[in-house]
Amino acid sequence: MPQNLFPLDSTKPFTDQQVTGHNRWHPDIPPAVTVKPGDEFRADCREWFDGYIRNDDSAEDIRTAPMSKVHALSGPFRVAGAQPGDLLVVDILEVGPIPQETGPLAGQGWGYTGIFAKANGGSFLVDQFPDAYKAVWDFSGRKATSRHVPHVAFTGITHPGLMGTAPSTAMLGKWNTREAALIATDPERVPPLALPPEPRDAVLTTLAGAEHDRVAAEACRTAPPRENGGNMDIKNLTAGSRVFYPVYVDGANLSVGDLHFSQGDGEITFCGAIEMGGFIDLRVDLIKGGMDTYNVHENPVFMPGNTPPQYAEWLAFSGTSVTLDGEQRYLDSQLAYQRACLHAIDFLTTFGYSPEQAYLLLGAAPIEGRFSGVVDIPNSCATVYLPTAIFEFPVAPSADGPVRIDPGIGAPRA
Amino acid sequence: MPQNLFPLDSTKPFTDQQVTGHNRWHPDIPPAVTVKPGDEFRADCREWFDGYIRNDDSAEDIRTAPMSKVHALSGPFRVAGAQPGDLLVVDILEVGPIPQETGPLAGQGWGYTGIFAKANGGSFLVDQFPDAYKAVWDFSGRKATSRHVPHVAFTGITHPGLMGTAPSTAMLGKWNTREAALIATDPERVPPLALPPEPRDAVLTTLAGAEHDRVAAEACRTAPPRENGGNMDIKNLTAGSRVFYPVYVDGANLSVGDLHFSQGDGEITFCGAIEMGGFIDLRVDLIKGGMDTYNVHENPVFMPGNTPPQYAEWLAFSGTSVTLDGEQRYLDSQLAYQRACLHAIDFLTTFGYSPEQAYLLLGAAPIEGRFSGVVDIPNSCATVYLPTAIFEFPVAPSADGPVRIDPGIGAPRA
């Protein structure tokens, strides 16, 4: 087990720790820790809402979750010798929940999936699911089960939802400009098209005073993935993965957080994964000048680990880029995937699940979401694959019709 | 080996066979063959351009390929007893190239991948690749290699690109209406937004005379996937797969064609798979009333086979929904996947491939394309995974830099 360079006390909030991380992107956020190429180290990570969400049967916390505080990130880790133009090689050695006794925080034996309400960010299927819902998942070893989505059990595909290097000043400017331009096209939209800088609740490691205020006013939010990686929500970044990040600032300034016990492709309920606090063990190295050598100037390249959960039988659903109202869209894979996911939800309700239970399951279980056809004008075809072994009942269609399960207490709503 | 109910003579064009198929969708196309639930049967299939493409080092045929003739489909197969509201269960027992000596037609020991020119339909990356290119792939058992894309070899993920049931009259009307509305938004666009009915070159099994002309004028083109399945281009429909199709007309009227020796997720070069003529063995059955029972009213549900090619190490690229010009788009996964594929192409060129070679490879090899993040406003994150074992050289980034391969004669252009 490597040395913990970013230890966190689970009983304290993000801002009361011995070492403070950050929740915004900016080149001037001071590194919290310095490492060197070849180093292995551990970092503890807060769950993305810093412990706001509780293990209970209410979704009130999901409805009111403070978006201004996310994501509580560990780092930045400065890598000695890293320079713009290098590729930062990051090996994910291990990742897991908080290694302590069962307690009140997500990660201590449990995690959660939330459908965010339209007024608080919404989700992939916000028009069909405008309200807030929550599912709590219990961990037993590598497996998850939920009292809110009964009759399923699956091995988590555990990974960090967010990891990335710091942007340069020029890149930060580019981000702010292009996102502001998008927001300007419909500034009052609910949910918003993008999130502008938000000084309130900004945490910037050691910055204070005027410098804090300047950086907080300029810093980009952490919600979207961007050229530096960031909140990519790639479920395949399990232990054993190697990621190659572009380096934009001296020291690279790597940060990490938003750990997920499991997630389906797309993280479709927005807070779609099984969110948890935990730890991650990393090793860093450099390919000097690698950005030009390999033509990797933006968006990380990666090699997934070789111990993801294995499934051999899948039940799959397809969708095309026609809206629910029957309007034909042109090669819109985002829409096609929404339709495929809605088809999966419609199907699962025939067994007795509520639509929200089915939706929460698709966000949390290791489902595969694929671009199947992207060129056959005017319809994209997207497909979503559910491993049948996660269900405790036979789920394949047959002449016998669906068995009826007891949906239990259902997923709490707020 | 089941009985061949749709035998084709490879030396003759689609319209000169003893049994004629079709290349349009319409409820009034007469069935070519009748089968009953539980039957197993073989159907031969022409490659989608009916033999127009040659095994040579020119892309002239790709540039001039007659889009009005596609897809040359085998069927319809009427399933006795099938009624609207049923689910048609189709087991893909086997699928493969033309089981004959090496000859002049795609499928007889070889197949092809084409990048279509902007003026003839274009492709997923049409703005970056506006011209026509071709790669010929040679088959050796289950493996493919190409003189136009050297230093790679891979086991094909063989499947039918197109399979579906006939639409009802009402559904056909809905298709025509919604697609016409889309076309009307930019009728002169090149490539077009969608393809309207095209009576020229329409083949409609036994229809002739006025009835042929009426149906040809109304029938939908086969390019896009729709509620009935159709041209879904799902690479995972390998031998051993089971597909559940909605039934919209008496007899279901199943058709199949567009066989692919292999394909990457998205079929991104448009004629992106390795196209071939061949055969497919099917078994059909019914779940009476299954559309309501399982809430499957459109877009097939399926269970992939369990003998796809296995790979354990992948090199993956990511993209977000920002255009190459730097414009921020809102959760556009289609764009994010384009960017991920462009990153993969940029990377592969550092080894010595031309961009076109890399693009053709991504269309043909069993790459995975996943929706990784679809909710993190404003950026979707899409990822594309290349199995490293298909390359005859080490392809992972390292401090040594890329080895340089000899790209050979390259991919012919027209």
Added chain:
Amino acid sequence: MPQNLFPLDSTKPFTDQQVTGHNRWHPDIPPAVTVKPGDEFRADCREWFDGYIRNDDSAEDIRTAPMSKVHALSGPFRVAGAQPGDLLVVDILEVGPIPQETGPLAGQGWGYTGIFAKANGGSFLVDQFPDAYKAVWDFSGRKATSRHVPHVAFTGITHPGLMGTAPSTAMLGKWNTREAALIATDPERVPPLALPPEPRDAVLTTLAGAEHDRVAAEACRTAPPRENGGNMDIKNLTAGSRVFYPVYVDGANLSVGDLHFSQGDGEITFCGAIEMGGFIDLRVDLIKGGMDTYNVHENPVFMPGNTPPQYAEWLAFSGTSVTLDGEQRYLDSQLAYQRACLHAIDFLTTFGYSPEQAYLLLGAAPIEGRFSGVVDIPNSCATVYLPTAIFEFPVAPSADGPVRIDPGIGAPRA
């Protein structure tokens, strides 16, 4: 599809074909066909008993199967330029059942598994199963089911049971000497310890007269695997496999036969696989001097194909090297595997199968048999793994106890 260099007429016995193969090993058996390095070709193969076994509900044919006639092999294929000391590279491009209409011969839509009686060769568990039993398996695409072993269905792991190069004269002498010495230790044993040369029913391609009689008297039987490969019964030699054979005679003289639609590790019922006639497509090449270069002087090296059937959940049984009578043997993995298989059989009978049905299933389905511990004196530990997905009922132990299945007509006995 490569050219068929060894075509067989399924309606005729092995000895009445236009080209005759062989059923013994000897360096002086004349090659049937000559190929050259790089060639791809097809060979038809008779099932190992040349069509003696019938698709019926009697095991009389298994009880009386003529062991002197096996194995009906296709070849030898002389590879031009091959010399002793080379490694012969054989790619298995494809392998499958007889590509014709359903008919009377194994391979034409069906195959069989037999438990051989003690008086006719016996099997792995001969003391527990001294009588003859048979199960007929029906093929549907890549899947097998049986009226004699109901409630299971599995994708076959199709492969040649026997492939090998010709021995040199010296090697043949060595085989005969060492096997005669073994037989001499207990010459009356039933079943025998080994099979000496048997001139009766020997088929030696074109040999006739005195030369035939000389070779027939010296030639080794094909039952055991030996330095040249031969009857290795390696279930993993599926399509896509590459095998490196030592070359002992000029031309290598490769022969192949004993095709299996499927088999479990060990082929434990003796005629344990699903036996069939069929075809195999091969490509041959040479590594000149490869035996010394790679230290491969006996027993082939191989690389399995990458499209075997995939299973992700297994139910496994263990055994150690203690006899059923309680005698402790010293690190006897053969015994440990017998005990593991017996445990699997005992377990499966609690669901309603007869012991013979369970035994036949273990011989035919793609079970894994592993050496788990071979050093922990005095007990070896062997393990056998059954994929749970082959059963149509839940097979894992639980507090509910086993469901009871209807064993149907059972496996016929003779």
Added chain:
Amino acid sequence: MPQNLFPLDSTKPFTDQQVTGHNRWHPDIPPAVTVKPGDEFRADCREWFDGYIRNDDSAEDIRTAPMSKVHALSGPFRVAGAQPGDLLVVDILEVGPIPQETGPLAGQGWGYTGIFAKANGGSFLVDQFPDAYKAVWDFSGRKATSRHVPHVAFTGITHPGLMGTAPSTAMLGKWNTREAALIATDPERVPPLALPPEPRDAVLTTLAGAEHDRVAAEACRTAPPRENGGNMDIKNLTAGSRVFYPVYVDGANLSVGDLHFSQGDGEITFCGAIEMGGFIDLRVDLIKGGMDTYNVHENPVFMPGNTPPQYAEWLAFSGTSVTLDGEQRYLDSQLAYQRACLHAIDFLTTFGYSPEQAYLLLGAAPIEGRFSGVVDIPNSCATVYLPTAIFEFPVAPSADGPVRIDPGIGAPRA
């Protein structure tokens, strides 16, 4: 993380801990801890030699390792309510090395593989490798590398080598009787045929005085696997596995130890796995009366976990039951597997490894060892599969011949 019911202080020997385990099998060894059905708990485990082996470049410790002290086991864990005739269900929730800073003990960032000398137990290939050798493996996340076997790296298949329930008095008597009978056939053999009870160094939890001496005189050694499970060395018992153990005494009295970071099938170097100290998280449950219900009266049944390391390309070697001296043995799979392993070793030496390095690698890496043919008289065929991806160089045979690697300092010998 479940509660640690068997905490160990890594700085202290097995006998100086707050809770003491045992290193012999006997029904009268008092349970160390009591749990109840449904409980999840952690147990720390000493490495099997209790810290005797050092991280250095000498094999002196392997040569002199005190066999009388093994295996240092954690437990027994009494399961309330368990009675003879029940099946004890044990879920392996997690297993890993000592979760602490890098230190002097195996498990703290490193582990070891040893070839035992003939005079101290020997190994699978003792005649070819009569001396002691050692390889130290360094852990980085889930991967292992070794300065003693360079140019390989692999993901460990981490599991407990030994887990089992306590024998009844009758069963203990049976073990002692049958093993004594075996020893009596050659009592002076080196290495011995089996190990009789050894009071010296016996640790029996809380037993002391006369009762300790009585039990120590009767108790069976832990080296061999037996009816109760025990030292099965099944590499597939990774996290996520479920094991069903027969219960022979009230409370079941489950014990566990001998953790392996990785192992190849057979654990062929005797101390063949990568040995380490660490922890294991378990959940226990009961199937009352399950031994009769499921016909499981001896030797555990198990279902492996679904996150083992994945490999898709394998290089395999075969062997038959002929001795190196050319003597034909009758269906001896133990011998056939020895020959297959020797072939793999011979092959790997052509790249530059010493035979000992190759042998140590086969013991430690996740190789597969299969019973391929066990019925083809007189030869068994065994096969061993090496994942090619563990090598940093191309390992498949080709016309180019083997690359030559630098074997480094080699494996130390004593």
